Structure formats: C-alpha cells, structure tokens
Amino acid sequence: MPTTLEDVKKHPVFHYFAEISAIPRGSGNEREISDYLLRFAQEKGLEGVQDDALNIFIKKPASKGYEHVPAVILQGHMDMVCEKNKGTAHDFEHDPISLQLKEDMLYACNTTLGADNGIAVAYALAILDSNDVPHPALEIIITTEEETTMKGALEANPELFSGEVFINLDSEEEGKLLVSSAGGITATQALPIQWETAQKDLKGYSIQLNGLFGGHSGMSIQKGRGNAIKLLGRILHDLSVQYPLHLYAINGGLKSNAIPREAEAVIYVHEKSSMDLPKLVSDWAQILKSELRTADPGISVTVEETDHVPDKVYSARTTQNVITSLLLIPNGVQSMSQEIQGLTESSTNLGVVTSDSKEIRFVSEIRSSVKSLKQHTVRQVELIAQLTESRFSTEADYPEWPYLPDSKVRRLFEKVYQKLYGTSPEIAAIHAGLECGIFIEKLPHIDAISLGPDMFDVHTPEEHVSVSSTIRTWDYLVAALKEMNDFYR
Template structure:
C-alpha cells in the first residue's frame, strides 16, 4: 500500500505515468506529447518515426536470444479525454494533472486521469528504456485521437512495420483478455434556429441538470446511468405543455463518446411564473432521483435566476423542433445480443448539445457489432431530420474487431496466465471500439488487448488500480519472455478454447 506519490513513482511504470501526466495530451492536440516521445526515443538511441498525424512509431531490437522470435507491435493511444468538475479551477492548457493516492487507487484531483492512454504510454516507455527485460523485436506505436476519431490509427502507414502480433494496451480490466469490439460512427444532428426578439419584461432562468456519473458511452450504456441532455428534454417538454416560456439556449455534455453528466437550458419567463417553474423542476428533481436511485443517486435538477441579458430567443417553431429532437434522438441500448448473454449488440448515445448563432447541434455516437443495425439507426436519424426540417451528417467511422478463435497470441496469454496465477483467464468482447479494428483492416495481425483495472473512465472520478497496474506489467513481461512458445501453438490450441464472454 502506498500513501505518497513519490513512493509510487519509484516503480518505473508509475514514474513514466507521472511524467506524461505533466504533458497535455488532449485528443486532437497531441503535438506536445508526440514531440516528447520523439525526444525520448532520441535520448535512448532508438529509431523513431513521427508521421503527419503525429503518430509515433519507435523500434527496438530484440534482446539476446530473441532475434528469431516474431516481431511484436505494442500499441496504444497517446491522447486523453479532458473533463473536470464544474467548479474545478484546473486549466488543462497549462496545469499538470494533480495525481493523488487513495488506498489502492490513483486519481487526478477534480479532473479525468487519462488512465488508459497514460498506462499505455507508461508501459511502452518502460519497455523501451530498459536494458534488462527479455523481449523480441519491438515496434511501439502510439497513436493520436484514439479517444475520439481514431484518426491516428486510420492514417497510419503500416508499410514500415514487420510485426505480425499486435498487443494493444487500451483495455481496462485485469484478468481478462479483450478479443473483440464493436464498430461505431459519429453523427451531428443540426436544427436551424429562427430567432425572435426577447420580451423585455421577462426574467432569465437557468435549468440545470447535474450530479450524474456519466462515463464511456459504450462500456456504461447498459448500466442505467442518466443522460443529462435527455433528462433536460423531458423537463422542457412538460413545461411546454404547462406554462409559457421562451427558450434562449441549450448546452450539455463534453464528448460524443461520453454519457453527458450535466446539461442546462436558459428560459425567459414572467416574474410571477418563477415559483411555478421552480415547483415544476423540483417535481422532476424528485422523479429523477427515484428513477435513477440505483445508478445515479446524486442526480439533481434545479432552477437559478440569472443576471445575464438575452436579447433574442428561439421562435416557437424552433423550440418545438428542439424539444422533439431531445425526446426522439436515439440514446441508449437498442439491441441486446441473442447469441451471447450480456452483449450490447447496438446502441446510440446523445453526448453533446451546443447552441450557435444559426443552429443547435446534437452530437451522438452509434455503436454496433452488426453493420446492418448501425445502418438502421443511421436511417432513423435521417428520417427524423427530414421530418423536423433539419440536417444530420455522419463523421468518423471505424470497423468492428471480429473475434478470432484461432488466435495464437490469445493462447499464449492464456498459457502464461494459467502458469503465473493458477487459474484460467477470461476472454471478453466489449461494446466499444478499439484501434485494433483499424489495424486489422490494414493487415492480418494476430491481436489481443490487455490492461489494468480502470474505473469511471472519461469522468473526473476516473481512477486506476495501482496493484492491477503492476500485475498487468508483470504479466506483459512474462508473455514477452515466453514469446518463443507461440510457434508451438497450432490452429487448435490446447489451452482455453471457450468462446469469449461478451460484456456491454
């Protein structure tokens, strides 16, 4: 058990985790961390390639006795989702993450931790800097925008790679092998705004939804967590049927791939109606606390009077369209697999709403392990846009990662785990995308993904298990040490051949 950070950073892995936590690595803004990795490679006299997308490839020759072993690609993202508590003073542009230890867990105070990418970086740098770890030829690939668009993996040129085995370090559950994932596509639903002049005798009020856990919209979509934007839509729909108000703005969420924790609407009402508005929102406050008592017990809905002056408000037609979009845009589990218990087969998540000068945009993310179901949701959104006189466009799209029952690297990981821990390891699939799918689209790699226990990813309550981080590191080193054994594994492995446990 560790109580002080300096004790923890005596371990090489956590030394590098702390180092990269000082560097901004926001998705889409990876120049600083990418340049850091280039300098690291040069300092350690390693071959390094930095491409136009700022991806980094670092190559290290095999240690003695491993020259003939198959070349292994170690891969993970370098970027992270930046999110913080509403009242946090942290400035990601200049402030390092404030790491702290609570028991076996490592947190970043008031902000996201960037655990998955931080650990992928830490494991990679620890491997590359060591002269004592037995390993085959290594090709370490650290990609950009892995948390959002997967642009880095999409644009990566693999022609300079020799590896045939891909070990991805972006998983978040120790003791489980990740062997498959879903595909996904981003969407932006745009409702044009017709503005009217705001009445001068009305009071501006803010309706605020907060206190929700949020989380990764793939991994947490079946946990019943509240979506602040959808909850706000329910309040506005009921208010529109009960009282007169003008809507002046909507905002909520931070990323299309995260379940939104907070959302707000600005409304103008007559002063004598404020009491009614507060009473209506308080009713919804109690309704949400009851509905979400098991998954999001800290949820709240509240009204505050604002001093800001809004000179324009949405027209009645625009308000009606917005409320319809809030209620009807798909969000949540669409299908559960009938073949594999526990697998979310398809889902959508409304992640962000923003108000601009000419339009309100709703950003969603669709996931599915079946392309036909992904297409179904795409078509539903197109039809809704047509009905509402709106527009929907689709952005970055990534493929599914299919399960390979004959994977040799999977069998090797199973063998080493059994020998090291005396029990079988589970193989799982998740309702989320990893860069493995894009790598496999380019070349027929034998792929696996591992990682330590990470909790509440993409939220300010994100935390990382210290003990499982060290165990995963030891496990990875043990596999690399036994990499020769992979040549002895035939098409039908003698190890665990059970199908993966599908989780959503």
C-alpha cells in the same frame, strides 16, 4: 507494495506515467506529448517516426535468441479525455495532471487522470527503456485522437509495420483478455436557429441538471445511468405542454463518448405563467430522483430566475424542433448480443448539445459490433434531423474488431496467465471502440489481443487506477513476451 506516491514512481511504469502526466495531452492537443515520445526514441538510440497525424512509431530490435519470433506490435493512444469537476481551476491546454495516492488507487485532483490510455504509453516506454526484458522485435505505435475521431489510427501507415502479433494495451480490467470490440461513428445534427423579437412580458429561468455519474459511453452505457441532456429534454417538453415557452440557449455534455453529467437550458415564459414554473421543475426533480435512485442517486435539478432581458429568443418553431430532437434522438442500449451473454451489441449516446447564435448541435456516439445495426441507428438520427429541418453529418467511422476463433496469441496469453496465477483469464468482447479493428482492417494478417489493469470511472473526474493491478499486468505482459521464444518455434 509502495505506500507513498514517491515510492510508486520508482516503478518504471509509474515513473513514465508521472512524466507524461506533466504534459497536456487532451485529444487534439497532442503536439507536446508526441514530440516528447519522439525525443525519447532518439535519446534511446531507437528508430522513431512521427507522422502527419502526430502518431509515434518506435522500433526496437529483438533480444538475443528471439530473432526467429514474429515481430510484436504494442499499441496504445497518447490522448486523454479532459473532464473536471465544476469549479475546478484546471487548464487542460497547459496544466499538468496532479497525482494523488489513496491506498492502492492513483487519482488525479478533481480531473480525469488519463490512465486511459497513459498507462499503455507508460508500459511501452518502460519496455523500450529496459535492458532486462527479453522480447521479440518490437514495433510500438502510439496514436492520437483516439478519444474523439480515431484519426491517428485511421491515418497510420501500414507500410511501417512488419509485425504479426498485435497487443493493444487499452483495456480496463485485469484478468480479462479482450478478443473483439465494437465499431463506431459520430453523428451530428445541426439545427439552425430562427430568432424572433422577445415580447415585453417574458421572464427568464435557467434550468440545470448535474450530480450525475456519467462515464464512458461504451463501458457504462448498460448501467442505466442518467443522460443529463435527455433528461433535460423531458423537462422542457413537459413545460412546453403546460404553457408556451421560448428557448434562449441550451448546452450539455463535453464529449460524445462520455455520458453527459450536466446540462443547462435558459428559457423564457410569460410572466403570468411563471408562477408555476419553479414548482413544476421541483416536481421533476423528485420524479428523476425516484427513477434514478439506484443508478444515479446524486442527481440534482435546479431552477434559477435570470435578470437578463433578451432582445430576441428562439422562435416557437425552433424551440419545438429542439425539444423534438431531445426526445426522439435515440439514446442508450439498442440491442444485446445473442452470442456473448451480457454484451451490449448496439448503443448510442447523445453526448453533447451546444448552442451559439446560429445553430444548436447535437452530437451522438453510435456503436455496434454489427455493421448493419450501426448504420440502422445512423439512419434513425438522420431522419430525425430531416424531421427537425437540421443538417446531418457523420465522422470518425471506424470498424468493428471481429472475433478470431483460432487466435494463437490468445492461447499464448491464456497459457501464461495459467502459469502465473493457476487459473484461466476471462475471454471477453467489449462494447467500447478499440483501435484494433482499424489496424486489422489495414493489416489483415495480424493476430490481436487487448489487455490492461483495473481502471475505474474512466472519462470522469473520479477516474482512478489500481497500482497493484498495473504492476501485476506489467509482470504478465513481460512474462508473455518472454514466453514467445518457445511458443512461436
């Protein structure tokens, strides 16, 4: 196995992963990476299409002797979640991702790595660039904004595809073949701010929560990790019961599909009440440390006095509506599957709260493998918006990927895995949202599977990927493509 970063980059997959890591590609900022992929196709003499959503579609003819095999669609997404540790000087709009090797694991430097889903892009480019990997006709689709709105997949033109086999490369556990995934929708509650003149005897404090693990809201929601926004709501509610307080600002989380690791509220209380506030917050720090001693032992709750003297603060009604929203908006696992042991069936994640001079916005990522249950949670959030005099909206509604009992591509990958490793792969469903459901809705005839190497702590600055697992998964994928010549006769 390679022992230095330069040695790792000699493998074709990591060669291309390093190349795309030098290109900023946060969700919504994909123009440069999309243009790079289109140039790649043109330079290799392949048919390439860039659509209005900046999706890239590349075709490569079948190897000799594979002309009779149904065309294979290989799919991944080019965007990444952009998170960094507090105090890290990194501009995701312009700066490249810095790579570092720690034994078998590839990390970034205090930022997300982008292995989700840059490894899929690297697999696709390596296959397209190879002359010694036998394969059926290939149709590569690399989508945009998967981590936010699923816009790329939703806008992909099904007329560009003729393939019957669909291989998604957006999984995160080696040896596990995904055959079903949840659908999802993003729900936003916008609460208008009523301001009132600040009284003269108010004292200000900033209450901050940080040190939480966070994580992907689909992959990690069942782990019981703390949600910084919801925990902050509990503290604010308790303080509001003790004495009158006025909010001035509240912010937390970065992405709706990431469990929020940090949150902060600026509040003002009367000076006569301020004597007890630091102790009350300190008590809450101990309560939460006890509650989360296993799931989130690094949680930190701090309070700092602020010298800022405001002209205005949130009205008592707005403050109460914010606290009510923080307490009542559902969060976490809502139901477990009764068919697949250990599978989260429905969940919701209050991932972001932001405030400006006009409104406070609460953004939730709602997931379910059952469409009616997904809509049930949406209705709950909508009713809370009505209760708190807020506007409600939804976006990025994408379908679930239903299980196909007689999948031929699943049998193929099981056979190849058995041949390579002498054991059977795990067949599983996933609670995270994959683009397979969208493509199956557009192309009902396709037979889909999803696979990928071992990745850890995705959507966090601790994200890392196993080098050896990535190489083994590459070998597995190449072997499966080669086996199709006989399997699809």
